[in-house]
Amino acid sequence: MAGRHYGQYCGVGTALELVGERWALLIVRDLLVGPRRYSDLKRGLARIPTNILAARLKELQAAGVIRRAPLPTARAGIIYELTEFGQGLEDVVLALGRWGFRAMGEPGEDDVVTEDSMTMALRTAFEADSAAELPDTVYELRIGDIVLTATVAGGTLRLRPGVAESAADLVLSAGPGIRHLIAGDVTAESARAQGLVGVLDGDPGLLDRFMATFHIDADPGPPLAAAG
Template identity: 35%
Template sequence: MPAQSAPSRPPRQTRRRSYDQYCAAARALDAVGDRWTLLIVRELLAGPRRYTDLHADLPGVSTDMLAGRLKDMESAELVTRRRLPPPASAYVYELTDRGRELLPVLRALAAWGAPALDEPRPTDAVRAHWFAIPLLGALEGLGAKVVQVTLDEGEFHVRAGGDGQGEYGGAAYGDGPAADAEVRLRTDAATCRALVAGELTLAEAVESGRVELQEPTEIHVP
């Protein structure tokens, strides 16, 4: 009696990428609802980034996961990949106009999540520029085009009008100092958390000395 061959395996099913619901919220989540996607958007709102830079500022993401998410985001036309001219000769990822339209979404999420921030957990990574998006409103209220903030953890700056169409190519904020900053502040992460949570206004933080005005030394703080 001839030996029976093993039954063939059914073809592997690919993971569904859609909720298949005729709903605007569902369509949005089809594109940005996967883990890490919106945090990649957060990083790219600071401007074009190399893959290695993204990986460094997204602690916890694996290289395979990051590569996969970036590929998905390219397919969804949220990001593009381009090569920098010599002598850099490196590839960078940057948001498309549609990707930059997610800034209000990140701002709303930051405002909603602020009450849960509390004190940093022992396992929490911290980057100074992660405070930029939740503080955009308060810092834009200073009336300056560019505001630089220095923390013990690093520096970041915000640019008023970073909407994807303006002078700075849509970068709402940037990691590191800004040579063209009109206002420079120094504070700490705890004060940033209090400002984000609404426990403290910027004027109160300046008056109490928790925010130090480095340049100019006097400015009207609403």
């Protein structure tokens, strides 16, 4: 940690010394979804070199951000999970996600969406105040091979992988273009017409409710040239 000391008596500087290295906050992002094995983290962050993943995990442990724990099953093995100190990064990660959303252009050829990244994207976009004024709704989202169930009730959001335990009110298929729906760049009708989202089951009118529940204002943002 000493090699990354900025020599600044400042909370921002201290935070960057702890979690500012490349990949560190993406590891934290995935662990905010839940504890993960080393192999789970490697699969979710496919482009991270194994030596860098091992180094970041050691550094985050030394900083008290994460800890190792035995698998909570009869199987032998180790998982990584956030400490209480590490959980304190949740608001930071969500705010950073909202800020970064403004600079997102179209996905690159090699860019991927993972179950954990999509889970955190929905948590980032969740509008609790708006949701509290709307009827309880269960959404099922299918993005490539990813299936997530989002249960919105009483202004709270619960996300779980897999299909809804009971029939969802609205089942959507989408690709990365769903960000335009979340940004409000398009109407629900236009999003369907352009193939950004598809309604597989349920009332298509609930797409407007989805847009009120999950929203990030993408404007103003930097010019795309500056963002690149």
